[in-house]
Amino acid sequence: GEEVAQTPKHLVRGEGQKAKLYCAPIKGHSYVFWYQQVLKNEFKFLISFQNENVFDETGMPKERFSAKCLPNSPCSLEIQATKLEDSAVYFCASSQRTGPEQFFGPGTRLTVL
Amino acid sequence: AQTVTQSQPEMSVQEAETVTLSCTYDTSESDYYLFWYKQPPSRQMILVIRQEAYKQQNATENRFSVNFQKAAKSFSLKISDSQLGDAAMYFCAYSGQNFVFGPGTRLSVLP
Numbered sequence: 001g002e003e004v005a006q007t008p009k010h011l012v013r014g015e016g017q018k019a020k021l022y023c024a025p026i027k028g029h030s031y032v033f034w035y036q037q038v039l040k041n042e043f044k045f046l047i048s049f050q051n052e053n054v055f056d057e058t059g060m061p062k063e064r065f066s067a068k069c070l071p072n073s074p075c076s077l078e079i080q081a082t083k084l085e086d087s088a089v090y091f092c093a094s095s096q097r098t099g100p101e102q103f104f105g106p107g108t109r110l111t112v113l
Numbered sequence: 114a115q116t117v118t119q120s121q122p123e124m125s126v127q128e129a130e131t132v133t134l135s136c137t138y139d140t141s142e143s144d145y146y147l148f149w150y151k152q153p154p155s156r157q158m159i160l161v162i163r164q165e166a167y168k169q170q171n172a173t174e175n176r177f178s179v180n181f182q183k184a185a186k187s188f189s190l191k192i193s194d195s196q197l198g199d200a201a202m203y204f205c206a207y208s209g210q211n212f213v214f215g216p217g218t219r220l221s222v223l224p
Binding site for chain 1: 146148150152156157158160163202204208211212213214216217219
């Protein structure tokens, strides 16, 4: 598609439950990025992919967070055993290559109760 | 590692006036891009303007222009003839080997 698509728009989970978020990058874009934006508005980089390979995962809290980009499927970000502090808007972005601008999806708002 | 600093957490401007948002960055790379993104209350990230580091000419997009000072590692955004719809969070971003956001500046436009 011509826009980055993210589903769902909103997700509510009880503490300890699993959350899974999806992202379809713009067709032809090789790079996918995940960011977490908490209420303070600062963006935290989580992970990036080059096609289906992890490119940079320095921002991932490895204990509970995992992500995949498989061929012919939307990319996914999964949080096992969610905690209250995971409440945030999670943005996916894609780009043709590193360097030029990233195009952002509308975000998924995760609320952990 | 690269860092991006926006020293103004909040700014306000009168409608139709001009405002400048500051951004400085730190990098040892010579080839990179700089961006300003706008995030209105809807949370959608909108690219406002981009600058390639190798270009000396400052980028402009209608009412938006930048002052890119490569030696000083400064990349400020000027918004002319401010409109109510310009009210938003503005993020400065660096893209080289890594993509790094600044902490953002909240811009209010006063009628």
